[in-house]
Structure formats: C-alpha cells, structure tokens
Amino acid sequence: MNNVRNKKRANKSLPFFFRIEFRVFFTIILISTILLISTFSFDTVPPILNRGIQPATFPKGLLVLIIVLTSIIYYLSFKKPWKNEKNLPKPFFLTILSFIIFIIISKTLDFFLAISVLSIFVSYNWGERRIFYLLLVSIIFPIVVFIFFEMILGLRFPPGIITNLYYY
Amino acid sequence: MMAPLFSSKLLLVLLFGTLFGLVLGVLPGLGPTTGGALILPFTMTLDPLSAIILLTSIYCAGTYGGAITAVLINTPGTPAAAATCLDGYPLAQKGEAGRALGMATVSSTVGGIFSVIVLVFFAPILANLAYEFGQPEYFALAIFGLTMLASIGDGSPIKNLIAGAFGILISTVGKDFMTSIDRFTYGINELSVGIGFIPVVVGLFAISEMLTQSTLLDQVFKRVALKAVKLPTKDDYKKTWKTILRSSGIGSFIGVLPAEGGTVASLIGYSEAKRFSKNPEEFGKGSVEGIAGAEAANNAATGGAMVPTLALGIPGSATTAVILTGLIIHGVRPGPDLFKEQPEFLYGIFGAMLIANVLFFIFGFFGAKLFARITLVPNKILWPMIFAVSVCGTYSLSQSIIDVWIMLFFGVLGFFMRRYGFSVVPVIIGLILGELVEGTLRQSIVIFDGNWLMFLTRPIALTFFVLSFIALAFPLIRSKKNKKII
Numbered sequence: 001m002n003n004v005r006n007k008k009r010a011n012k013s014l015p016f017f018f019r020i021e022f023r024v025f026f027t028i029i030l031i032s033t034i035l036l037i038s039t040f041s042f043d044t045v046p047p048i049l050n051r052g053i054q055p056a057t058f059p060k061g062l063l064v065l066i067i068v069l070t071s072i073i074y075y076l077s078f079k080k081p082w083k084n085e086k087n088l089p090k091p092f093f094l095t096i097l098s099f100i101i102f103i104i105i106s107k108t109l110d111f112f113l114a115i116s117v118l119s120i121f122v123s124y125n126w127g128e129r130r131i132f133y134l135l136l137v138s139i140i141f142p143i144v145v146f147i148f149f150e151m152i153l154g155l156r157f158p159p160g161i162i163t164n165l166y167y168y
Numbered sequence: 169m170m171a172p173l174f175s176s177k178l179l180l181v182l183l184f185g186t187l188f189g190l191v192l193g194v195l196p197g198l199g200p201t202t203g204g205a206l207i208l209p210f211t212m213t214l215d216p217l218s219a220i221i222l223l224t225s226i227y228c229a230g231t232y233g234g235a236i237t238a239v240l241i242n243t244p245g246t247p248a249a250a251a252t253c254l255d256g257y258p259l260a261q262k263g264e265a266g267r268a269l270g271m272a273t274v275s276s277t278v279g280g281i282f283s284v285i286v287l288v289f290f291a292p293i294l295a296n297l298a299y300e301f302g303q304p305e306y307f308a309l310a311i312f313g314l315t316m317l318a319s320i321g322d323g324s325p326i327k328n329l330i331a332g333a334f335g336i337l338i339s340t341v342g343k344d345f346m347t348s349i350d351r352f353t354y355g356i357n358e359l360s361v362g363i364g365f366i367p368v369v370v371g372l373f374a375i376s377e378m379l380t381q382s383t384l385l386d387q388v389f390k391r392v393a394l395k396a397v398k399l400p401t402k403d404d405y406k407k408t409w410k411t412i413l414r415s416s417g418i419g420s421f422i423g424v425l426p427a428e429g430g431t432v433a434s435l436i437g438y439s440e441a442k443r444f445s446k447n448p449e450e451f452g453k454g455s456v457e458g459i460a461g462a463e464a465a466n467n468a469a470t471g472g473a474m475v476p477t478l479a480l481g482i483p484g485s486a487t488t489a490v491i492l493t494g495l496i497i498h499g500v501r502p503g504p505d506l507f508k509e510q511p512e513f514l515y516g517i518f519g520a521m522l523i524a525n526v527l528f529f530i531f532g533f534f535g536a537k538l539f540a541r542i543t544l545v546p547n548k549i550l551w552p553m554i555f556a557v558s559v560c561g562t563y564s565l566s567q568s569i570i571d572v573w574i575m576l577f578f579g580v581l582g583f584f585m586r587r588y589g590f591s592v593v594p595v596i597i598g599l600i601l602g603e604l605v606e607g608t609l610r611q612s613i614v615i616f617d618g619n620w621l622m623f624l625t626r627p628i629a630l631t632f633f634v635l636s637f638i639a640l641a642f643p644l645i646r647s648k649k650n651k652k653i654i
Contacts, residue, residue, distance in 0.1 A: 024588050028330070035337075035352070043349045053613060055344040055351060058606050062337045069330045076326075085587055088383060095382040099576050102559075106569065115559060119552035126385055126548035137552040145556050153213060155564045 020084060021077035028070045036063040094125040110160025115142045181218045182520055185225030186527040192226065193233015194539045195550070197381060199246040200230030201596075202373040204490035205366055206557055208497070209564040216498035217516045223491045224517055225524040228280055228470050230487075231430050232528045233539065235272040235463055239265060240392050240540050248430030248466040251438040255451060255458030257392070262454055266398040271456045272463045273532040274400055275412045279464035280525035282416035283423060283471025287478075288518050290424065294479035295504040303615060304623055307608035308632035310601050313426030313482045315636040317594040325640075327590045335598020336605060338363050345603065346610060358570040365493045367562050367575040368599055372592040374558045375579020378551045380586065385547070397536045400456070408460040411441045419465035423472020429485025429593075430466035430473075437465025471521060478502050478514065482601065486593045489600045 042056040098121045106114035120138035128134055149155040150166075157163050192203035204223050211219035234249030239256035252272060259268040301309070317332040318325035341352045342362030353359040400408070415437035422433040441461025442451045451458045473484025474491075481502040483489035495502055500513070507514060531539075562575045582592045616622035623629050 020588065038352065038354075042351055045347045045349065053610055055347050055349045058609070059337060059340045059351060062333050062340070066330055066333050066337070069326050069333070073324070073326050073330070082589070089385070091382045091385055092379060095379055096580065099580070103573065103576070106572070111563075111569075115556050119556060122382075122552045122555070123548050126382065126551075128546070128548040133549055137549055141553050142556050145560050149560050149564060153210065153564060155560075156567065157563070158569060 019077075019081065021074055021082045025070055025074035025077075029067060032063050032067050032070070036060060036067075039063070091125055095122055098122050098125075106158075106160075110162045111158050112142055112146055112162050113160065115145075178218060178221060178516070178520070181214070181222050182225050182523055183527065185222040186229040186524050186531060189226035189229030189231075189524075190233040190236075190528060190531055190535075190539055191542055193230040193245045193249075194236050194542050195545075196237055196241075196243045196245055196543070197377040198374075198554070199234065199487075200227045201369070201487045201490060202377070203230060204487055204494075205369040205373065206554075206561050208366055208490065208494055209561045211494060212497070212565075216495075216500050217513055219494055219498050220491065220500070220517055221520040223494050224474070224521050225527075227487045227491065228467070228521055228524040229528040229531075231467050231470055232273070232276040232280070232463075232532060234466075235276060235459075236269065236532070236536050236539055237543055239268045239272060239459075241543060246430070248434050248469070249462075250431065251434040251462035251466075252459060254438065254462070255453070255455045258452065259454030259456070259459070260392040264454070265392050266396050267400065267404070267456070268454075268459055269532070269536050270398045271400050271404060271408065271459045273397060273529055273536070275408070275415070275460040275464040276467040276532075277525050277529040278412050279416045279419055279466070279468035280470060280528075281522060282413075282464075283420045283468040284518060284522045284525065285471075286420040286424075286468075287471040287474050287521070291475045291479045291514075292507050294475055295507040298480055298504040300628060302626075303608045303611040304626050304629045305632070306604065307612050308623070308626075308629035308636070309426075309480065309482060310605045310608065312632040312636045312639065313476075313601055314598065314605070315639040316426050317597060318640055324589055328594045331585065331590045331592065332594035332598040335595040335600075336602040338368065338595070338599050339602025340606065345607065356570070358568055361566075363574060363599075364565060364571055365489075365596075365599060366565050367571040368578050369490060369596055370558045370562050371575040371578025372582035372585075372595060374554060375575060376582030376586060376592065378555060379579060379583040381547050381551055397533050399533075404456050408457050411444070411457045411460045412464045414440060414444065415461045415464035416468040419468025420472040422465070423469035423484050424475045426476050426482045426484060429487070430469040433469035433472075434462040434466035437468075438462040467525070474517075474521070478506065478517070479504070481604070483597060486596050489596050492600060 039056040039060050042054075044054050044056070098118045101121065102114045102118040104114075105117055116138045119142065120134055123134055123137045128137075146157070146166075150157065156167075159167065188203065188207070189200060192198045192200060203226055207222065207226065211222055214222065231246060231248055234244050234246030235252045235256065237243055237245035238249040238252040239260050242253050242257040244250040244253055256268045256272060259265070314332050314336075315329075317328045339362070341359055343349065343353075343360050344351055350360060418437050418440060419430070419433040422436060423429065438458060438461045441457050442448050445451065445455070445457050447455065447457075469485065473488045476482045476484045477488040477492050479502070481492065483492050492502060500506065500510070558575065559572055562571050563569065565571065582595075585592055585595075612623065613620070623633070
C-alpha cells in the first residue's frame with residue numbers, strides 16, 4: 001500500500017510533461033489528430049451514389065470520440081494521478097530488438113532463418129544457456145513447424161536462402 | 169442432439185480440443201482466446217462442424233484449465249480464474265490442494281453443463297426474436313454490445329470505451345464496403361482488404377503476453393504439492409450446492425450479455441457466494457464456497473456467451489469473437505437463419521460442448537497433476553516456440569508477410585495498452601462489431617432518409633438504446649463510488 005502511495009507521489013511530483021498520464025494522453029491525441037486530418041483526404045462520393053453518409057464520416061466520428069474520451073481521462077487524472085510503472089527491464093528491450101531483427105532478416109534473407117534467429121536470441125537473453133534447449137527452440141522446433149505447415153496444411157512460405165533449399 | 173457427433177473424426181477432434189484447451193488454460197498468459205486464435209488457421213483443413221467443435225471444446229476446457237494454475241501456483245491460468253486464486257490457493261496451502269481442485273472441477277462441470285442447457289433453450293428463442301430485427305435494431309444491438317464494454321473487467325470504463333472505439337476504427341481500414349473508397353490505406357495495397365482479425369488477436373494476446381513475460385523473468389512460481397484430486401465430501405456438497413446453482417445462473421446470464429464473459433461472471437459469482445454465505449469470514453482463507461462460486465460462474469459463462477454469438481452474430485466474450493471468426497471463415501453465417509437452415513450443425517455444437525464439459529471433468533480429475541507439470545516448462549523455452557507458431561499461423565491465413573508485421577505491431581501496442589490500464593478485449597470486440605455497426609448505421613440512415621430521430625420510433629431499437637444508456641451509466645456510477653473511473 002505504502003509502495004503504491006510512494007509511486008503515485010513520485011509521479012505527481014514530476015513536471016506535467018513527464019507524467020505517464022500526459023504521455024499517454026499526448027500520444028493518443030497526436031495519433032488521433034493525424035488520423036483525423038488524413039480522413040479529410042479520403043475520396044468523397046457524389047450524392048447520387050452516397051448511401052447515408054460519406055465514407056470518411058464514420059471514422060471521423062470515432063476519432064473525435066477517442067479524442068474526447070482521452071481528454072476526459074486526462075482531466076480526471078488531475079484528481080487521481082496514475083501510479084508510476086516501474087522501469088522496463090533489459091530483456092524487454094532485447095525482445096523488441098529481436099522483433100526488429102526478425103523483420104529485417106525475414107524481409108532480406110529468409111522467413112525461417114528469421115524465426116530461428118529470434119528464437120535463439122530471445123531464449124538466450126531470457127537466460128537459457130543449455131545448448132540442447134537453444135538448439136531445440138532455434139532449429140528443431142522451427143523445422144517441426146515448417147514441416148507441419150508445409151506438408152500438412154500445404155502452405156507455401158516466402159522464398160529465402162533456406163526455404164529455397166527445400167523448394168528447389 | 170448427439171447424433172452428428174457419433175463419428176470417430178469428430179470425437180477425436182473433441183478429445184484433442186479438450187486436451188489442448190486444458191494445456192492452454194493451465195499455462196499463464198495463454199488461454200482459450202489466444203489458443204483459439206492460434207489454432208484458427210489449422211481449422212482450414214477441417215470441415216465447418218469439426219472446426220467449430222475444436223474451437224468450442226478449447227473454449228470450455230481452457231476456461232476450466234485456468235483453475236489448476238490458480239489453485240496450485242496462485243496465478244490464474246486465464247483471467248476468468250482470477251477469483252479462484254482468492255480461496256483456491258489458501259486452501260491448497262493448508263495441504264488441501266486435492267480438495268480445492270476437486271471442488272473447482274465439479275463446480276466447473278456443473279456450471280458448464282448448466283450453461284449448455286441454457287444455450288439449447290435460449291439460443292433458438294433469441295434467434296426467433298432476431299427475425300423482428302431490421303437494420304436499425306441491429307445497429308442498436310451492436311451499440312448495446314459496445315457499451316457493455318464499459319463494464320468488462322475491473323479496469324476503467326472510459327479506457328475500455330476508448331479501446332472499443334479503437335477496435336471499430338481498425339475495422340474501417342481498407343476499402344469502404346459500400347463505396348469501395350480506400351480508407352487509411354496510405355497507398356499500401358495489402359491494406360485495401362482491411363486488417364485481418366487473426367493478426368490483431370494474436371498480436372494483442374500472444375505477442376503482447378510474450379513482451380509481458382520478458383518483464384517478469386525474475387518471478388519465481390512456487391507450486392503447491394498435489395497428491396491427487398479429491399471429489400468433494402458430502403459436507404462440501406451440502407455447503408456449496410446452492411452456491412454452485414446460483415453461480416451457474418449468474419454465469420449463464422452474464423455470458424448471454426454481449427461482450428461480457430467468464431472474467432466478469434466469476435467475479436460476480438464469487439462476490440455473490442460471499443454475500444449469501446453463512447461463513448463470509450472464511451472467504452479469502454480457503455473457503456470451498458468461494459472456489460465453487462467463481463468456478464461455476466466462469467464455466468457457466470461459456471454456454472451463455474455462445475447464445476448471442478450463434479443467435480445474433482454478436483460475440484458474448486473475447487473467445488466467442490474468435491469462434492465467430494471461425495464460423496465466418498468457414499462460410500457459416502450466424503443468426504436466425506442458421507437455426508432454420510442448419511439445425512444439425514448447431515446441435516452438433518451443443519452436443520460437443522456438453523461432452524467437452526464431461527471430458528474436462530475426467531481429464532481434470534485424473535490428470536490435474538500431470539497438467540500442473542506443464543507450468544514447469546520455462547518461459548525462455550516456451551515463448552520462442554509460441555512465437556514461431558504465432559508467426560506461421562498468422563502468415564498462413566492470407567500468406568501475407570504484412571500480416572506478420574501487423575501482428576508484431578499489435579503485440580507492442582497491446583503490451584503498452586495493458587501497461588497503462590487499457591484492456592485489449594474491447595479492441596477485439598470493437599473490431600468484430602465494427603462492420604456491423606457502420607453497415608447498419610449507414611443503411612438505417614438510408615431507410616430513415618437521413619432523419620436520425622426515426623431510431624426512436626422503433627421500440628426494439630429504443631429498448632437497446634435505453635439498455636446501452638444503463639450499461640454506460642452503471643459502471644461509471646460504480647467506478648465513481650470506488651474512485652476507479654480512470
């Protein structure tokens with residue numbers, strides 16, 4: 001209980017632009033506003049073809065609703081500040097990094113190589129050091145998954161340096 | 169009712185679904201919603217009945233499976249089992265893990281079977297009522313479903329509504345279904361067909377959970393020793409039979425309400441069990457009534473949640489949203505016509521749910537000890553494997569690498585949403601109801617010749633609007649009382 005109070009106090013003592021509620025509010029409002037502006041560039045249909053409302057009207061209404069509701073939660077947070085979450089640990093950022101590596105490898109080299117690299121990277125950074133288990137998650141399991149999807153479900157994976165060995 | 173199930177293939181599917189559901193339920197962070205979404209691409213190789221039987225058996229068994237982890241390691245395997253921890257774990261700590269699991273197993277089975285009976289009787293009635301529905305009524309019903317999002321979970325109602333509106337917004341990406349005009353596609357061809365349900369669900373549930381697990385690596389689970397699951401004693405039955413029946417009724421009712429599900433049902437079932445109990449002071453210290461109240465309610469919500477899903481095409485919970493997607497993918501259109509044209513299909517589902525409840529009773533009773541061992545699989549091995557299946561499963565549906573990027577994007581987004589108190593379930597419900605809301609609104613405006621006030625001249629639509637107002641007002645008042653509006 002004291003811990004939660006301390007966290008809240010810590011959050012309240014920060015300048016407003018560092019507080020979590022402001023950062024969340026700002027992010028949502030910024031993205032919603034950009035999206036709202038982009039709805040004005042949607043094509044319009046002539047009245048004869050228009051069924052009820054223009055295609056942009058509904059998303060516009062939703063974005064305005066999101067902006068209004070977000071403003072309400074921000075206003076209410078003045079009375080009741082959000083609790084300050086603890087800092088994210090290193091493995092979290094390494095996992096995000098592994099996603100980026102996955103995207104790069106799957107786009108440039110090979111889809112399954114990307115899965116293998118991500119698996120070994122995540123497993124190692126989460127603390128696994130035993131060779132057998134690292135091989136299990138990075139090689140054996142992806143092969144099983146490939147065989148299952150390819151042979152049983154008849155799925156064709158995108159071409160790449162490893163999948164091409166199988167396909168050609 | 170059971171006739172369509174007397175085929176070895178369907179029984180095998182049912183058996184696999186129940187076992188798989190139990191495994192998913194036992195593993196914290198996974199659950200029937202994520203599991204259903206992951207297995208959805210695999211169902212493409214099955215006929216529609218087998219596919220839906222697989223998904224519903226995962227739903228029933230997965231909901232129960234959460235109780236095993238809740239009792240033995242004080243961590244709910246599924247959110248619906250959160251209330252089970254309150255008394256299940258203290259009872260297990262007293263050396264009565266077998267009794268706690270026995271009570272959870274019996275009350276889950278009774279709740280589940282009760283809800284299937286509710287489903288069999290009420291789904292056709294609701295479907296018949298739906299014949300009276302036109303576009304304005306469906307719009308009002310969808311709005312009612314969305315406003316119910318305000319009260320899901322114990323989070324902030326306003327944040328739930330923002331998440332729901334965001335879900336609907338996602339459904340507007342792609343070509344407008346009435347005019348074929350591109351919306352939010354920004355020149356990316358793949359986005360013209362819209363954002364698929366599976367990448368969003370897998371991202372919001374599986375990938376965001378993977379990121380959550382990356383922040384919890386220092387957490388050590390302590391598993392309570394379990395010798396064997398014990399059937400409740402005569403005394404336990406005497407103490408709990410009223411609670412089980414009450415919670416079964418509560419769970420079924422909550423399940424029928426659009427968007428609500430097992431989590432809300434179990435919390436209400438638990439608090440009502442405490443309110444009616446002769447020994448409320450025992451709650452939180454290992455009360456069997458507490459376990460029965462929570463478990464009967466969350467499993468009773470499974471059948472209840474299938475009622476609006478099958479009769480109206482409005483999901484009763486996040487998992488039934490996945491089942492609804494499964495139905496649509498397999499060309500089955502839920503709604504009143506389904507009851508008229510394919511009764512044998514529906515009775516196959518009802519029968520399968522009934523058998524799934526019996527099967528998880530057997531597996532739970534004899535295999536809980538084995539299933540509990542699954543929790544020992546380290547996250548550093550489990551989650552990379554889940555990632556591989558998530559990526560391939562997401563890719564397989566439309567064989568598009570863009571879907572995999574979308575999945576990762578929603579994974580990161582889902583993580584931050586949860587971190588800052590936004591539930592991800594409303595996004596899923598909003599996404600699935602989005603097209604219905606927009607389509608029926610636009611058609612209603614055409615019918616009413618642009619006069620919005622005409623909605624108020626339709627009694628059924630008006631009733632749903634009044635219910636929506638109540639659904640919005642109630643959690644806001646409750647939150648204000650509890651000071652939990654944000």
